[in-house]
Amino acid sequence: MIEKKIKIINKLGLHARAASKFVNLANRFKSKVRIIKNDDEIDGKSILGILTLAATQGTEIILRVEGEDEEKAIQALENLINNKFQEPE
């Protein structure tokens, strides 16, 4: 199991399209993906789950990834967040 604290840096935060990109990417891996924000913990493969977090720009989340491909998965997901979901701002 790997955990990593990551800051949401894109202007719009974890909005719907970003959430859907995150879920698409997470689904390419076998590992379980959880996102924790304060007291909330949700399934990182659920768009609705991610939307309930209302993670705005500047929010710190914890990614918790567990499974056989956890290292690749967390790297890919972290890159997606740090690349601002490949959206122009």
Add this chain to the structure above:
Amino acid sequence: MKITQWLKQDLIIEELNGQTSEQVLKEMVNFLKDKNLISKEKELYQKLVEREKLGSTGIGGGIAIPHCKFKWIKNPIVLLALSHKGVKFNSLDGKPVHVFFLVISSPDNPSLHLQILASVAHLARKGGNLIKTFLSAKNSQQIYEIIKNEEEQIS
């Protein structure tokens, strides 16, 4: 935040006539226009259609959250629209959509936009049960009561 802060009883379409995504989006926009809640309805419709092209807001489980940021409104608008027969909406799970939450917000406040989407998501996460209860409700008053009760349980 509660969705009922924005979603009012008169912002519920009990049954959509349209069968395609374009038809129902137009229907929802026209509904808001008829209530004088928006102007520039053509632009709004266009923005919603463009947003769907980027990836369907049909998130699966019979629910869609079409949304966009629209500079011609001040306060956000949330509209609930039902379709008993279901609408083809290119949903992520390929299933027809029965429950639409339309969310229109101002580009000036991305944080508020996220909070509204979150309140919709909290409600929608109730899953199939909620859809069934919505679809078996008699009228918009009953649907509104269901939402209010659900939100009291969530918070």
